[in-house]
Amino acid sequence: MYRILTLNHIATKGLERFGREHYEVASEISHPDAILVRSFDMHTMEIPEGLKAVGRAGAGVNNIPVEALSERGIAVFNAPGANANAVKELVLAGMLLAARNICQAWAYTRELQGDDAELHRQVEAGKKRFAGFELTSRTLGVIGLGAIGVQVANAARGLGMEVVGYDPHMTVGRAWQLDAGVHQAASVDDLVARCDMISLHVPLNEHTRHLLDADRIRSLRPGSVLLNFARDGIVDAAAMVEALDAGHVHAYVCDFPSRQLQGHDRVIALPHLGASTVEAEENCAVMVADQLRDYLEHGNVRNAVNLPEVHLPRAGDARLAIINRNRPDMVGQISHVLGQNGINIVHMVNESRAGLAYSLIDTEGVIDEEAARGIAGIDGVLRMRVL
Incomplete structure (x- = not known):
């Protein structure tokens, strides 16, 4: 069950993209996996532990502390073109x-x-x-x-x-x-x-x-x-x-x-009316909701402002999604930990953007706790998820 915190009114058409079976969406929720926001100023708020992603139902992200979130391996999405x-x-x-x-x-x-x-x-x-x-x-x-x-x-x-x-x-x-x-x-x-x-x-x-x-x-x-x-x-x-x-x-x-x-x-x-139409609000909400779902469930990245675009069809038994500092030999260290634990890579993609790199890795067999701890413990790894 994924938990989504909304900091502003988000169009119902967008919220409906989150199925009730796997998502809890509310304006007051503890330990959220993701945040949906429009104009709320996040610079002054305490960022919840365990937060994985922020979705801005609009294009500009000036109200979001992108750099600070990047340092914690939190993806920030927006909705370019929806309005x-x-x-x-x-x-x-x-x-x-x-x-x-x-x-x-x-x-x-x-x-x-x-x-x-x-x-x-x-x-x-x-x-x-x-x-x-x-x-x-x-x-x-x-x-x-x-x-x-x-x-x-x-x-x-x-x-x-x-x-x-x-x-x-x-x-x-x-x-x-x-x-x-x-x-x-x-x-x-x-x-x-x-x-x-x-x-x-x-x-x-x-x-x-x-x-x-x-x-x-x-x-x-x-x-x-x-x-x-x-x-x-x-x-x-x-x-x-x-x-x-x-x-x-x-x-x-x-x-x-x-x-x-x-x-x-x-x-x-005018009083900031640029995107103030029913259609634009719905388009933004739907776009960012779909992007959050794809990221939370499959690790795919579309329209993130701090991560590279990454799309990988599922293959294998398990998937790793890893955000790390863009340094030499990070992929080598990750592969080494998997090899030490007898885990074979079926398919993977690694892309970088400025100071961050992002990997999706599909494997044969499950990712056990020892392997997950080993990858999370690599110096430079900011976020590791087993999907």
Whole structure:
């Protein structure tokens, strides 16, 4: 029986993936094997002993102490792409809201006074203040061409926009998905110089914090629109307000309100709605639940942020799943212990990612306690499970 602790509300469709026969799932549970989380800040919580995995029902893992969990051999999974369509649609909505000054125009009409004739007079007199522009006359820059960025770029092409993309770490799979009409930028600065609207789709880390800093914001084309549905901190908010006040930037559309931005008539700040659709929440929950099940039951790794991808069909009588520090001769030491205990390897795979390595080993015969203790006792082994 596996025990799953939920730290946030998780869509029922995802929780239903855990069969009642082999899983206990609850928001209050002791000694969990795995944790399901959305936005709960795990940095301040005490990590339970025996925890094997954490599943984030979403893409970002800033609320999870990934490094500390890695040191304890705990796998951390996320759900990349499960909310991509929801975010894409909100980005498109943000582009239209900014281009046509819809929020300002709506606020204007809500404040009008008088009878219908007076309203009509004021509407005709005031509408020219909210004249906008069409998206087909603009070039969109997309920084970050992962699951969301590719969908945004393709959707913008479908609207007739010119699109320029930049992502030095783009995968071959994403490249195949990208519309052939998307142009490639050589750098962030190259993209900024070529685009009227820019949409950000990168994680927040030491390399992307203030990616759009004061210098880059000053180099934006006059009348530009910046859209940030990625992470707060990627844009220097103070520099953005300064550019908006000066009339250099037409609008800033983001999912991260702050006191600096609140109330500014050129800012559309939403309450972190990017993935807030029924469909996205269900997609994320189902994806991460399936990944946790596959890992707990079979040791397979899909979409872990701290372990390599490993898939191995079952063969033999028993399976070992081992997380260890990425050092020379670790596989040799593990094989030696198995050999000493008369255990033959039927099939195995070993992959590494940064400082960690992961092995799945199928064997003939059972893994007895002596062999398990021997492997667990190897210097550098962080986690060993017999499945």
